Amino acid sequence: MKPVPRYLQHSPPVDAVGITERVARFKTRSIKAATKVSGLKLALSMLDLTTLEGKDSPGKVRQLCRKAITPDPADPSLPHVGAVCVYPTMVATAHKALKGSGVHLASVATSFPSGLGTLAARLEEIRYAVGEGADEIDMVISRGRFLAGEFNYVFDEIAACKEACGTAHLKVILETGELHTYDNVRRASDLAMEAGADFIKTSTGKMAPAATPEVTLVMLQAIQDYHERTGRMIGMKPAGGIRDAKTALSYLVMVREVLGPDWLNPDWFxxxxxxxxxxxxxxxxxxxxxxxxxxxxxxxD
Amino acid sequence: MNERLPVLKTYKLFIGGKFPRTESGRARALKGKAGRLIANVSLASRKDFRNAVVAARAAFPGWSGATAYLRGQILYRAAEMLEGRAAQFADELNAQGTPPARARREVADAIDLLVHYAGWTDKFPALFSTVNPVASAHFNFSVPEPTGIVAVIAPPAPGLLGFIAAIAPVIAGGNTAVALASPDFPLSAISLAEVLHDSDLPGGVVNILTGDLAELLPHLSTHMDVNGIAAHGQSDETHRLLRENAALNIKRLALHPATNLSGDPYKILAFQETKTTWHPTHLR
Structure with missing residues (x-):
């Protein structure tokens, strides 16, 4: 067996039972009235409004962008969402529609969702998306390589993607549903942060299970430890499977209680x-x- | 030897094909003759109502899209199950205050009424459809389609017959229902839920709440995802509130006196929308 690389020496084993118990307690927090309204507005401002379907069209992307800027025309006081997330070929359309709105533009790249393209093609996809106007890139890691223990390969691919991003922010999708254990999630999180990720993200949304509160808690703890050790803040993005407002609020409670108020804004969550x-x-x-x-x-949409 | 302790039924709600307790954790003691406790009945909250509407909305595409024939089969199946449990329903009505002979007759009438509506499912569309004469080269026809989610307020009495008279025309027409049981006969409604549950009626097509009408009325009548309200045997005051709040999203209203329990295809029509199609005829 290969030795564990230096950058993973800080990955502790995860206490699965402890994670489950703690998540169960987050879900019991009751948030009412004014607090609920401000929590919902915050959650709205943290949304990456996403369309990642084979049938996406420029029309649909433009409609999504309108919604991102003015989520509810009946209530103009609501904030705009955090970002719109599309495929690279839709970036130009979205860029035009979002111009001047303050809504960020994210693009999935690197042979999303499998990540099984050639590295050269995946890096080229990032450069293309950034060139079209994306200021955030959501990449996928090579889960097969990771599970085979080729940590160095995954580390290098993330570092190469970060370099290809230039000034754009890099979100690293771990696809936790394919990593199977919390220990793997923790390792992949640590690895991604060490390799230069600005955000770590749970899932592609293309398979179940996607984001779960448990997996999110494991990743938040990794972010917390990394921050304590290095002083660098890393953002978190659970994706897929979060369908109702109540669940979203329980995620905010979790962020507040694990990472603190500094993370409670769209720049970090x-x-x-x-x-x-x-x-x-x-x-x-x-x-x-x-x-x-x-x-x-x-x-x- | 000790006397055996009877196992008493817990009367819960019926939402989305499941029997949950009320999220509020509240219950009401239902008293029978001489103030004797019959059962503790769930006191549904507005959130239970909200959950029931979500379940009814989820069930609507499947139920409204089912063939009329299948809907009839399922309602007929419910009547079969009810027939097999007639004695239990008569006893339950009796416990809630209906004299034995009347209770037996009521159960029989309720079964017959359900069969009546089961028969209508594949016949009322023919009755209410029209071919319309138009002054162009079009074949123009109108057909009824279900309205959507209907909130049903059962009459105070009779307990079983009244409840079935209230829900059967709504679901026979392909709508899904959130029904509020009579405060005096909640047990019959929840036991009927067991019958519906056993009849291949998809979960969420009928959702049954037991609770306080005055508490639920403002939420029931203003909910934007409720498309119609069928109220039976309610006061003028309640009718006024329903009319006022229904205007919010233009809900269809059907306000019946408690005595109007007969089988009637026009009660199905009350929650149907008319779709008109212009189909080009051949070119000359």
Missing amino acids: RFGASTLANDILMQLAKQRTGHYASPDYFSN
Whole structure:
């Protein structure tokens, strides 16, 4: 067996039972009234509004961008979302639609979602997306290599991607659903941060299980340890499977209690989601109007 | 030897094909003759209602898209199950205050009424569809389609017959329902849920709450995802509130007196929308 590289010497084993117990307690926090409204607005501002389908069209991307800038036309006081996340060939369309709005533009790249293209092609994809106007890149790691113990390969690929990004922020997708154990998630998180990730992200959203509170907690703890050791802040993005506002609020509670208030803003925490947006908007409408809302009155994308 | 302790039924709610307790954790003691405790009944909250609407919305595409024939089969199956458990339902009605002979007759009438509506599912569309004469080269026809989610308020009495008279026309027409049981006969409604559950009725097509109408009414009538309200045997005051709040998202309203329990295809029509299609005829 190969020796564990130096940059993984700080990866402790994860206490799975402890993680489960702690997550169960996060879910019991009750958030009401004014706190709930401000929490929902914060969650909205942290959304990476995502469309990653083979049938994506420029029209759909433009519609998504309008929604990103003005999530609910009935309530202009709401903040815009954190970013729009699209495939590289849709970046130019989104860039034009988002110009001057303050909404960031993220693109998945590096042979998303499998990551099984050649490294040269994957790096070229990053440079293409950045050239088209993306200021955030969501890359996928080679999970097969990682599981085979080729940590150095994964480290080098992340470092190469970071270099290809230039000034764009790099989010590293671990695809935790394929890593199987919390120990692997912890190792992959540590590895990604050491290799230069600005954000670590749970999932592609293309497979189940995607983001779970448990896996997110493991990654938040890795970020916390890394910050204590190096002083560098790393962002976190759970993606996929977060569909309702209540779940989103419990994630915010988790971030607040593990990493503290410094991370509670869109620069350091994001939700990768598409259906979550409408549920947040419906909850906010409920708080504003006093009656339960219907999806019939909110745009699908 | 000690006398055996009877195992008493816990009457819970019926939401999305499951029997959850109310999220509020509240219960109400249902008293029978001479103030004797019959059962503790769940006191549903507005959040239970909200959850029921979510379940009803999820069930709507499947139920409204099912063939009329299948909907009829499932309702007929429910009638079969009810027939097999007629004695239990009669006893339950009796415990809630209906005299034995009347209770037996009511159960029989309830079963017959369910069969009546089961028969209508594949017939009412023909009755309410039209071919419309138009002044162009089009074949123009109108067909009924279900409205969506209907909140049903069962009449105070009779307990079983009234509940079935309230929900059957709504679901026979392909709508999904969130029904509020009579405060005096909650047990019959929840036991009927077991029958529906056993009848291949998809979860969420009928959701049953037991609770306080005055508490739930503001939420039931303002919920933007509820498309219609069928209220049976309610006061003028309640009707006024329903009319006012239904205007929010233009809910369809059907306000019936408690005595109007007969089988009637026009009660199905009350929660149908008319879709008109213009189909080009051949070119000359």
